[in-house]
Amino acid sequence: MHELTPGKQTQGRVGRVIQVLRASVFLTSKLFFADPQWLIPNIIAPFIFTLVAFFLFSGQTSGSSFLLYLVLGSGLMGMWGTTIYASANSIGFDRWNGTMESTLAAPIPLSWIALGRVLFNTLQGVLNAVFILVIGLVWFRVGFTLVNPPAFFFASIMTFLSLSAFGLLMTTILLLSRKGGFITNSMEIPVYIATGTMFPVILLPVVYLPFAFMLAPTWGIEAIRLAALPGYVGLPTTYTVDMTIMVAETFAYLALAFFLFKRVEAYAKKMGTLEEY
Amino acid sequence: MQKPLGPAISVKGLTREYVTRNFFGGVARTTSALSGIDFEVANGELFGLIGPNGAGKTTTIKILTTLLTPTGGDARILGLDVRKDLYEIRRRIGIVFGGERGLYNRVSAVDNLRYFSDLYGVDSSVARKRIPELLEVVGLSDRAQEKVEKYSRGMKQRLHIAKALVHDPELIFLDEPTIGLDPGGARDIRNMVRDLKAQGKTILLTTHYMFEAEELCQRIAVISKGKIVALDTPSELKNMVRDISVIELRTFEATMDYVEALRKLPNVVRVVADLDSEQQTIRVQTPLGADLLPKVTAALPAGARIIDRTIKEPTLEDAYLRLVEE
Numbered sequence: 001m002h003e004l005t006p007g008k009q010t011q012g013r014v015g016r017v018i019q020v021l022r023a024s025v026f027l028t029s030k031l032f033f034a035d036p037q038w039l040i041p042n043i044i045a046p047f048i049f050t051l052v053a054f055f056l057f058s059g060q061t062s063g064s065s066f067l068l069y070l071v072l073g074s075g076l077m078g079m080w081g082t083t084i085y086a087s088a089n090s091i092g093f094d095r096w097n098g099t100m101e102s103t104l105a106a107p108i109p110l111s112w113i114a115l116g117r118v119l120f121n122t123l124q125g126v127l128n129a130v131f132i133l134v135i136g137l138v139w140f141r142v143g144f145t146l147v148n149p150p151a152f153f154f155a156s157i158m159t160f161l162s163l164s165a166f167g168l169l170m171t172t173i174l175l176l177s178r179k180g181g182f183i184t185n186s187m188e189i190p191v192y193i194a195t196g197t198m199f200p201v202i203l204l205p206v207v208y209l210p211f212a213f214m215l216a217p218t219w220g221i222e223a224i225r226l227a228a229l230p231g232y233v234g235l236p237t238t239y240t241v242d243m244t245i246m247v248a249e250t251f252a253y254l255a256l257a258f259f260l261f262k263r264v265e266a267y268a269k270k271m272g273t274l275e276e277y
Numbered sequence: 278m279q280k281p282l283g284p285a286i287s288v289k290g291l292t293r294e295y296v297t298r299n300f301f302g303g304v305a306r307t308t309s310a311l312s313g314i315d316f317e318v319a320n321g322e323l324f325g326l327i328g329p330n331g332a333g334k335t336t337t338i339k340i341l342t343t344l345l346t347p348t349g350g351d352a353r354i355l356g357l358d359v360r361k362d363l364y365e366i367r368r369r370i371g372i373v374f375g376g377e378r379g380l381y382n383r384v385s386a387v388d389n390l391r392y393f394s395d396l397y398g399v400d401s402s403v404a405r406k407r408i409p410e411l412l413e414v415v416g417l418s419d420r421a422q423e424k425v426e427k428y429s430r431g432m433k434q435r436l437h438i439a440k441a442l443v444h445d446p447e448l449i450f451l452d453e454p455t456i457g458l459d460p461g462g463a464r465d466i467r468n469m470v471r472d473l474k475a476q477g478k479t480i481l482l483t484t485h486y487m488f489e490a491e492e493l494c495q496r497i498a499v500i501s502k503g504k505i506v507a508l509d510t511p512s513e514l515k516n517m518v519r520d521i522s523v524i525e526l527r528t529f530e531a532t533m534d535y536v537e538a539l540r541k542l543p544n545v546v547r548v549v550a551d552l553d554s555e556q557q558t559i560r561v562q563t564p565l566g567a568d569l570l571p572k573v574t575a576a577l578p579a580g581a582r583i584i585d586r587t588i589k590e591p592t593l594e595d596a597y598l599r600l601v602e603e
């Protein structure tokens with residue numbers, strides 16, 4: 001065996017984080033495209049959902065803003081679905097793939113790897129939303145005049161990041177609980193409702209509101225709607241207030257997620273594995 | 278890289294208990310997997326850990342690779358503490374677990390190696406050169422772009438070795454690296470282990486194959502029920518059974534009854550039999566050597582035949598069996 005090319009290590013913490021995130025996103029995307037199953041939940045299902053919704057409502061409304069509302073709603077719903085799915089599948093994937101030990105053995109925090117996974121899977125949701133928007137524009141000729149395009153794109157990107165942070169938090173909860181699959185499946189619908197992806201939050205029963213306000217994307221979605229829909233009436237807040245609350249809550253998610261990841265790793269070391277639960 | 282002055286591995290009074298919890302979270306059972314083991318592995322040494330199922334080999338490796346916290350005692354890797362210096366240790370060691378697990382099967386060998394070299398912080402410019410070199414070393418260059426799920430067991434195991442080497446570790450742990458491989462595949466792995474040793478790497482390996490341990494290792498620790506029952510060079514371990522010799526029989530149509538009859542003969546220390554194949558192999562340990570042969574032949578039931586018999590020097594396996602059965 002000849003000597004290997006001598007190695008230098010990537011220097012600096014930021015460089016390392018970027019390297020690991022890139023590797024994790026890259027691998028997750030490869031794994032995703034290697035399995036043709038991804039077409040069903042990610043392209044076909046939202047497509048059918050949107051089609052049905054369009055056919056149901058397109059005849060009844062005159063203003064195009066309702067259709068834009070629908071496009072936003074189904075797009076955001078797709079993003080939520082993938083976020084929840086993403087968190088269940090981020091490190092959960094390694095559990096059933098038998099790569100948990102190799103992952104835990106790496107000289108970096110588990111949360112960095114998980115964040116890469118969640119980012120890619122949430123990005124899938126974004127593409128999904130874009131896809132639905134394209135169907136609406138091209139096929140159903142939804143008038144797409146945004147009230148404030150830069151504010152709309154900024155709010156969209158921030159909502160994407162807050163969804164990822166929420167996904168990361170969910171990952172830790174799933175890792176620390178036994179019935180991971182059950183939790184994610186039973187979360188999906190209440191979360192759709194609570195964040196107002198289906199209806200404006202203002203229409204929710206009052207008991208839902210505290211829960212909805214704790215979810216950062218609730219504020220993101222409000223901000224997106226304010227920036228997109230002409231004459232939108234939602235919560236009595238402004239775009240700036242919505243965005244500020246969302247960013248604050250996102251940071252809280254991240255802090256809690258990183259803290260819980262430490263717990264996950266400590267638990268794994270104590271038990272010698274994360275695979276048997 | 279600068280070599281540490283002390284031993285590569287140093288273990289003192291290491292213990293580990295597993296607590297199994299019941300459905301309600303109460304303690305159902307406490308298993309003592311390691312009950313105080315001590316050993317040292319020198320820099321550049323190839324050290325073997327052998328012992329029956331459940332002896333504590335994997336537990337030891339998990340503790341030394343920082344995947345599992347010890348319950349008590351101390352373990353130092355390259356002078357670093359396994360409890361505190363996790364990432365520093367992980368950067369400098371490579372781990373090969375036996376078996377199918379541990380790879381991303383839906384992507385290629387190159388994708389796997391690139392991913393792990395990134396996790397280990399290997400600079401991209403270095404990884405680009407090193408990954409093809411590693412694939413060459415493990416003989417997977419021409420299948421490098423293929424999905425791992427199409428690989429044979431042996432190829433996967435060679436990829437496991439490449440994966441453990443992406444960050445050029447000083448110290449390598451191999452837990453049953455040849456398990457489930459055909460003889461050719463197992464030989465390939467052993468040759469790689471020897472090459473690594475020749476490069477000056479420190480290696481700790483576990484195996485259930487005694488000839489493998491004897492062939493590869495400079496020193497061997499025999500572990501049984503969480504304790505080290507012997508630690509020496511293969512030849513010294515064999516010396517422990519100097520007092521006996523082994524009659525090896527190849528038989529046709531021999532049954533368990535014959536084995537039992539042999540066990541009842543006076544001066545027979547132990548009988549180990551493999552009755553599963555067409556021709557059976559029976560090894561009789563005895564201090565009498567050839568003098569026992571007449572009795573061995575006389576005990577043969579009607580219909581069975583001895584095809585071949587040889588008097589042999591005891592092997593590591595004979596020593597091992599005595600050690601773990603005591």
Ligand SMILES: Nc1ncnc2c1ncn2[C@@H]1O[C@H](COP(=O)(O)OP(=O)(O)OP(=O)(O)O)[C@@H](O)[C@H]1O
Pocket residue numbers: 271272273276295296297308309310328329330331332333334335336337
């Ligand atoms: N996660 C766990 N929870 C509870 N008990 C465990 C766990 N892992 C191992 N054990 C127990 O600890 C003891 C030592 O196991 P270990 O895996 O270290 O043995 P080993 O020497 O590697 O065996 P083998 O040759 O079968 O691989 C066994 O009794 C085993 O049942």
Ligand SMILES: [Mg+2]
Pocket residue numbers: 334335336452
């Ligand atoms: Mg084992």
